[in-house]
Amino acid sequence: MPWFALYTESRHEKKVAEKLTKLGIEVYCPLVTQIKQWSDRKKKVEVPLIPSYVFVKLEESERNVVFEVSGVVRYLYWLGKAAIVKEEEITLLKNWLSGSSISSFEIKGIAIGDxxxxxxxxxxxxxxxxxxxxxxxxxxxxxxxxxxxxxxx
Incomplete structure (x- = not known):
């Protein structure tokens, strides 16, 4: 079964992923933790890595099932067909977010466009x-x- 990129309404990624999971569809919504600053406090919140997108794994014939969920807008298309995301790319994203983190780096001799x-x-x-x-x-x-x-x- 291939993975497809699904475009959602703004800030509905987690809700859409939860509802699609309840329908029995395999869903991946990559999340990252950010520290948000308000005037009176700071808080850690989980936000989507790719805003307005979730990934779904299902058969081509079952693609219309996702439109039963409110918040789903459309599939991402490439050359007139629903874009297919490779399994390796989803795995790479999951592995990267599951624990690998960059603790520090130094910028030397790098320019924009390099x-x-x-x-x-x-x-x-x-x-x-x-x-x-x-x-x-x-x-x-x-x-x-x-x-x-x-x-x-």
Whole structure:
């Protein structure tokens, strides 16, 4: 069975994933923990890694079942067909989020637009394009995986 990318209404990713799971559909909604700052406090919250998207694993013939859930908008399409996400990419994402974390990094001689090869961690060997450099983080677009990662200091 292939994985498909499903577009959801804004901020409905977790609700959609929960409802699809209750229907017996295998769902993956990658979440990351962030510290949110309010005027009076800080709090750790889980937010989707890829806003407005969840991944579903089901047969091509069962694709319409997901529209029974409120919050589902449409499938992501590529060249006129529902985009299929490779099993290896989902596994890589799960492995990366399950415990591997980057504790620190140093930015030296890197400029926006440069190609940068990741030397350690779950994305070892993957090459990305630097899109943002700040004193506390670095953003890389990984074209072969189709997403951007942000490395925090």
């Amino acid at each position: 190609s940068y090869k990741i030397e350690s961690g779950p994305f070892t060997g993957k090459e990305g394009i630097v899109t943002t450099i700040d004193k506390n983080y670095l953003s890389l677009v990984l074209p072969q995986l189709g997403f951007k990662i942000i490395l925090n200091k």
